[in-house]
Amino acid sequence: MDYIKLVFKIDDRYQEPLIAELMEMDFYGFEQFDDRLIAYVQKPRYNDSNREKIEQLIGIYPDAEFIETEDVEDRNWNEQWEQTIQPQVIGKFLVRPTWSTVSPSKGQTLLEIDPKMAFGTGYHATTRLMLNRFSSINFKDKFVLDAGTGTGILAIAAIKLGATYAVGFDVDSWSEINAKENALINEVNEKVDIRHGSVETVSEREQFDITLANINRNVILEIIPFLVKKTNPGGTIFLTGLLDTDEEVVTNALNVQPVEIVKITGEDEWILFHLTKSES
Known part of the structure; x- marks a missing residue:
């Protein structure tokens, strides 16, 4: 199963609320950094409706940006x-x-x-x-x-x-x-x-x-x-x-x-x- 990787520029103060919202859209893999959040979702679960909702969510948080998306092949995530x-x-x-x-x-x-x-x-x-x-x-x-x-x-x-x-x-x-x-x-x-x-x-x-x-x-x-x-x-x-x-x-x-x-x-x-x- 392939995944979509989404990268957000967002202050760490706002990452947890955003994660909660993304979890409701079936995102379950996250990597958190000081001003960046990476989220993963199975490719079939990422659609135009979810993308539109994400763009609306980002507008709520100060200086937040939706940087990029890319396909990620299944891999050993532990690495x-x-x-x-x-x-x-x-x-x-x-x-x-x-x-x-x-x-x-x-x-x-x-x-x-x-x-x-x-x-x-x-x-x-x-x-x-x-x-x-x-x-x-x-x-x-x-x-x-x-x-x-x-x-x-x-x-x-x-x-x-x-x-x-x-x-x-x-x-x-x-x-x-x-x-x-x-x-x-x-x-x-x-x-x-x-x-x-x-x-x-x-x-x-x-x-x-x-x-x-x-x-x-x-x-x-x-x-x-x-x-x-x-x-x-x-x-x-x-x-x-x-x-x-x-x-x-x-x-x-x-x-x-x-x-x-x-x-x-x-x-x-x-x-x-x-x-x-x-x-x-």
């Missing part, structure tokens, strides 16, 4: 990103690419992630929000659903914290392949079931104790009823991929669901909802 993706500590986790030799300190849980084109390296604030929040709940013996699994990092982390089984789904074919590879690298592949598709990949009989969704506002608003339904009473739901400007509309959508908002946490412009499903 592209190896110089920019470095090991990092997030909460109780050491997240590192497989080419790194950094070892976890005592008490740290190792997550080895080769990102390729899938979203979820730990570098994005929403992934960090999730992994940091994991310390607030008990994963032991739990069944976990990871909606929009990306690299599979959250499903893998859940298993490493003691979850019995995790199901992850994603509409992007490269995510399915990448997440399965990462599960194998982390030696949890027998406990992680990665599926290509959306909510239809989850059967009627499947229920979960912990439900995770790191996607974007529009998709989350659409699947909130599904996520709540698939979560057992008393279970936990984490929602992110949301900007702080999304808080009101998401809260309103949750108000008609049998859930309690335990806490809303944030990093930069991004927020995470920690919810508990009602017992009755």
Whole structure:
């Protein structure tokens, strides 16, 4: 599958909001620099409508420019990103690419992630929000659903914290392949079931104790009823991929669901909802 590479000249203060908008148009590969953002999208998903929307978006941000587009053949994306993706500590986790030799300190849980084109390296604030929040709940013996699994990092982390089984789904074919590879690298592949598709990949009989969704506002608003339904009473739901400007509309959508908002946490412009499903 070939990709389109788009290069934006944009101040780093405005890159995260632009990334959020691009994610809603199915962009999932990003490289960030001080005044430049590079974004990738599968070629069939880049059309005149998306281009027009991007041109309108750029006009919102001061001095931003849409510099160029070019076709990019499928490749080993790790070779592209190896110089920019470095090991990092997030909460109780050491997240590192497989080419790194950094070892976890005592008490740290190792997550080895080769990102390729899938979203979820730990570098994005929403992934960090999730992994940091994991310390607030008990994963032991739990069944976990990871909606929009990306690299599979959250499903893998859940298993490493003691979850019995995790199901992850994603509409992007490269995510399915990448997440399965990462599960194998982390030696949890027998406990992680990665599926290509959306909510239809989850059967009627499947229920979960912990439900995770790191996607974007529009998709989350659409699947909130599904996520709540698939979560057992008393279970936990984490929602992110949301900007702080999304808080009101998401809260309103949750108000008609049998859930309690335990806490809303944030990093930069991004927020995470920690919810508990009602017992009755």
